[in-house]
Amino acid sequence: MTTDTTTRQSASGIARPEIKPTGLLRQSLAITRRNLIHIKRMPEMLMDVTIQPVMFVLLFAYVFGGSIAVKGSPAGYREWLMGGIMGQTIAFASFIVAVGLTADIDKGIVDRMRSLPINPSAVLVGRSISSLLHSSIGILVMSVTGLFVGWRIRGSFAEAVLAYALLLLWGFAMIWIGILVGSAMRSVEAVNGLMFTTMFPITFLANTFAPTDNMPHFLRVIAEWNPISSLVQAVRQLWGNDLPVPADAALPLHHPIITTLIWTVGLTLVMAPLAIRAFAKRTEG
Amino acid sequence: MTSPAIEAEHLVKKFGDTTAVDDVSFSVPEGSVLGLLGPNGAGKTTTVRMMTTLAKPTSGTARVAGHDVLREPDAVRRSMGLTGQAATVDELLTGRENLRLIGSLYGLSGSYVKSAGADLLERFSLTEAADRTVKTYSGGMRRRLDLAVSLIATPPVLFLDEPTTGLDPRSRVELWEVLRGLVKDGTTLLLTTQYLEEADQLADRIVVIDRGQIIAEGTPLELKDRSGKASLVLTVSRAEDLQTAADMLRQRVSEVHVDEAARQLTAPAEGLRDMTRIAAVFEDSSIELDDLGLKRPSLDDVFLHLTGHRAEEPTETEQEQAS
Ligand SMILES: Nc1ncnc2c1ncn2[C@@H]1O[C@H](COP(=O)(O)OP(=O)(O)O)[C@@H](O)[C@H]1O
Ligand SMILES: [Mg+2]
Numbered sequence: 001m002t003t004d005t006t007t008r009q010s011a012s013g014i015a016r017p018e019i020k021p022t023g024l025l026r027q028s029l030a031i032t033r034r035n036l037i038h039i040k041r042m043p044e045m046l047m048d049v050t051i052q053p054v055m056f057v058l059l060f061a062y063v064f065g066g067s068i069a070v071k072g073s074p075a076g077y078r079e080w081l082m083g084g085i086m087g088q089t090i091a092f093a094s095f096i097v098a099v100g101l102t103a104d105i106d107k108g109i110v111d112r113m114r115s116l117p118i119n120p121s122a123v124l125v126g127r128s129i130s131s132l133l134h135s136s137i138g139i140l141v142m143s144v145t146g147l148f149v150g151w152r153i154r155g156s157f158a159e160a161v162l163a164y165a166l167l168l169l170w171g172f173a174m175i176w177i178g179i180l181v182g183s184a185m186r187s188v189e190a191v192n193g194l195m196f197t198t199m200f201p202i203t204f205l206a207n208t209f210a211p212t213d214n215m216p217h218f219l220r221v222i223a224e225w226n227p228i229s230s231l232v233q234a235v236r237q238l239w240g241n242d243l244p245v246p247a248d249a250a251l252p253l254h255h256p257i258i259t260t261l262i263w264t265v266g267l268t269l270v271m272a273p274l275a276i277r278a279f280a281k282r283t284e285g
Numbered sequence: 286m287t288s289p290a291i292e293a294e295h296l297v298k299k300f301g302d303t304t305a306v307d308d309v310s311f312s313v314p315e316g317s318v319l320g321l322l323g324p325n326g327a328g329k330t331t332t333v334r335m336m337t338t339l340a341k342p343t344s345g346t347a348r349v350a351g352h353d354v355l356r357e358p359d360a361v362r363r364s365m366g367l368t369g370q371a372a373t374v375d376e377l378l379t380g381r382e383n384l385r386l387i388g389s390l391y392g393l394s395g396s397y398v399k400s401a402g403a404d405l406l407e408r409f410s411l412t413e414a415a416d417r418t419v420k421t422y423s424g425g426m427r428r429r430l431d432l433a434v435s436l437i438a439t440p441p442v443l444f445l446d447e448p449t450t451g452l453d454p455r456s457r458v459e460l461w462e463v464l465r466g467l468v469k470d471g472t473t474l475l476l477t478t479q480y481l482e483e484a485d486q487l488a489d490r491i492v493v494i495d496r497g498q499i500i501a502e503g504t505p506l507e508l509k510d511r512s513g514k515a516s517l518v519l520t521v522s523r524a525e526d527l528q529t530a531a532d533m534l535r536q537r538v539s540e541v542h543v544d545e546a547a548r549q550l551t552a553p554a555e556g557l558r559d560m561t562r563i564a565a566v567f568e569d570s571s572i573e574l575d576d577l578g579l580k581r582p583s584l585d586d587v588f589l590h591l592t593g594h595r596a597e598e599p600t601e602t603e604q605e606q607a608s
Contacts, residue, residue, distance in 0.1 A: 017393050019393065031386075111373065115365075
């Protein structure tokens, strides 16, 4: 047996190690680390933030780009497109959280963690951190791909940083939706089904891939009020990739940055309690 | 005598209209083994989940190492290890990484986890596989790793939910050996099982539950005595000898059951001594036997005796859920 100084003799004579209370941060990081090892062992998990968005960039930039002229040129469209794809990629952070959480609940990993002397939130915090890192890899890959197809940041450095910060903030709000969905669904397949049938329409019915001006009135209203549109518009403005907002566009598009902030705070305030309740209900039953 | 290591006090758990656990109380003295025996759906997992702070009792409470599960859940978690019904090790991590993850969540120092982890891997014959991902492990290896992970902090109390379900007989016997070692070192064990034999092999006391209620409690010997004796089963080679054999048997035992189709006779027997006595009788006769054996009461017999229904029959609640 180990004669480590951190062990003590119990009444029955076996050396038992001292269990030091650790903080939420250390516990969450241990779980984050484990989630990152998963990515290392199964790099194909990153396809959703690498190959898929890169494919979208190329498809939209070169297949549709020719017929959607922005600033009068396909190059203009390619530059304009980047904010849209980044917005879509970060919206899928919810998906990443949900899939990971459902898998862990399903396999009993969450129960195993809950049987340990740790803060029960560590499972969620660890999952959130690793998912945000996961999505950030996507944002990074997008940025590099963008540079190759002619995308440039034309605003100031501070504005560029603010744009990335808005994307991350949005990812943070998405985490709660992910926890809610992940706690409510019984299998990874169910999460996939739900997320594909909701997230794709939501992220397409916006200004992500095509300007809203030419949409039929009914769709245009939905698209312009879609929070994804505010985020995308804000990011484009901050990077200097935007088009002038038509005077008749819906209110959020005229104030995209503040609207995005309001949405992230609002979504978090509404979704976080629901998510935490759903998680508790699912795991404590 | 010290206070019990595990105590359940009137535990009740309801899921909607279903009462999964219905007023279950028992206590396990320090350093001993309790077998919680019951068929599928009896409420074993739910009981364990309540005692390990994973589920809140609808009413009642439990204490682990003197700590109340409701009032001091963290102290309970520090005092016990749990191996759930399905192996909950991480498939994408290696064996060593699994130990490290749980060790660091316990707040153990890195150097301690390293050396204690290596000891555990050695003890569970996993050293060679330690740096392979768990995906490549067999069922038995996963179970052993799961147990090793639960032991990283050397908890004084260990809960094992059906630790050998799904294992081949050899792995099962190996795991029993490991568990005996733990108990010898002073660990208090609560294990659930569907097999009387397993409870018999490991437990000092057995609590039998069915449909959420305790229906019997005692040492393995007491339970087996209550649920009927062992029986002698004898198969004759030629059908025409069956009646003669039955008559010979009747002179020596009180009651003989004749199964003509199987050419089989069944009679109550005390043990091996009875069997050799009967064997000698037939040895001297002209009756040829195909088989002669002693059948100990199985869980089925225990159940049939205690509850009047067979263990594998679905309980009412399961029927409700199926419809
Ligand atoms: N989360 C749950 N929701 C509803 N019913 C449940 C839940 N967990 C268990 N049950 C029901 O409670 C009963 C006992 O289940 P369980 O404790 O898993 O039995 P065992 O472990 O002995 O097989 C079963 O009828 C089961 O269907
Ligand atoms: Mg069970």
